């Protein structure tokens with residue numbers, strides 16, 4: 757984590773690359789880098805949320821390229837893989853039945869919607885995630901795009917809050 761003051765003083769390229777692991781949607785990190793200097797962290801967070809408001813199915817699919825399946829803690833040292841592992845820490849992968857249920861749920865979801873199931877995992881137990889997955893399997897296509905986008909916005913905002921301090 758760096759301070760807002762430090763973030764404001766980075767080059768555009770450095771600032772954008774610092775924010776890149778928050779979400780794999782082209783342009784979002786660059787727009788926040790180019791919007792500097794932010795007069796406050798709140799102003800930056802508000803701008804970030806405004807940028808996310810226009811996201812649709814295209815951006816959702818772009819972002820999913822960088823989000824591993826729930827329960828499949830990604831290998832790799834890239835920053836977004838480390839963030840995913842940290843976010844999924846409370847998904848108890850020691851519970852074989854839960855892990856199997858998540859694998860089966862993910863497969864059902866992908867067969868139904870044609871994309872990886874996305875949920876803000878931080879603060880959620882594996883059981884909570886399974887319940888959400890089951891509920892969302894009943895969504896229409898359009899409702900599920902909106903549900904998944906809401907989760908993507910939560911993940912992205914949490915990552916941004918973790919990257920830039922006061």
Ligand SMILES: NC(=O)NC1=NC(=O)NC1=O
Pocket residue numbers: 822823824825826839840841843844872873874875876877878911
């Ligand atoms: N498929 C996913 O939901 N992945 C993730 N959720 C998170 O909160 N972090 C992830 O990588």
